Amino acid sequence: MSTPDETGWMTLKLRPEGTAVRFARAFAVAAADDAGLGGEIVEDVRLACSEAVTNAVHASRVHSVSEPLQVRCATSPGELTVQVIDHGGGFEPQPARDVGELRIGGYGLPVMRGLAADMRIDRMDDGSCVTMVFRS
Amino acid sequence: MNLSITKQNIGDWTVLSVSGEVDIVTAPQLREELHAVIADGGTQVAVETSDVGFMDSTGLGVLVGGLKRLRQADGDLVVVCSTPPVRKILEITGLMDVFKVSESLDDLRSST
Numbered sequence: 320m321s322t323p324d325e326t327g328w329m330t331l332k333l334r335p336e337g338t339a340v341r342f343a344r345a346f347a348v349a350a351a352d353d354a355g356l357g358g359e360i361v362e363d364v365r366l367a368c369s370e371a372v373t374n375a376v377h378a379s380r381v382h383s384v385s386e387p388l389q390v391r392c393a394t395s396p397g398e399l400t401v402q403v404i405d406h407g408g409g410f411e412p413q414p415a416r417d418v419g420e421l422r423i424g425g426y427g428l429p430v431m432r433g434l435a436a437d438m439r440i441d442r443m444d445d446g447s448c449v450t451m452v453f454r455s
Numbered sequence: 456m457n458l459s460i461t462k463q464n465i466g467d468w469t470v471l472s473v474s475g476e477v478d479i480v481t482a483p484q485l486r487e488e489l490h491a492v493i494a495d496g497g498t499q500v501a502v503e504t505s506d507v508g509f510m511d512s513t514g515l516g517v518l519v520g521g522l523k524r525l526r527q528a529d530g531d532l533v534v535v536c537s538t539p540p541v542r543k544i545l546e547i548t549g550l551m552d553v554f555k556v557s558e559s560l561d562d563l564r565s566s567t
Binding site for chain 2: 365
């Protein structure tokens, strides 16, 4: 487990490649345990974090960016905040679409929205920051 | 790291039994196996996920892609799942109603 910095965030920096999703999942799940979130919510954290980092890896690939991704976690009793920050050029979130439609991609954002208690995407100069909050 | 994927036939069904975590790292492996079965002329395909400990929407996209190809060939894809990781993502994306979902391989055996 990382030690929180003076702002309370624990941060993991990862190369923007596929295996990042696995390190990120393990990190976020450990933080969820630390926050005392229950079993089902821990699984929600695992899935939502995987989706966010997958999107970040894709964005970095599309823009040929090698700058590390950051996964940040902040915990308080019964609450976990996860941020995934990439430098993949940013993206415009697509408008919500009907679920159940037969398409191969584009499920990540609806899954994150469905699992997190709160979710926000902030566009930055050269990428984006996804913030998800999970509560017990 | 890799998935373990085994293939067997049950009646008219070609069954791919998947074990491991399906994500951006391993989804291409599942896609290759699925496409190989379809290229060999398989039209009734079941993906058995009881030993899948985790699956995210990258894996789901592979299943949707397989379903689309099979429907074009008048075939079908059944997802066999009794465990939470796969059921959860099927439910949250609304795809539970799109795929034929079966509780166990016994359902396939009794349908053939």
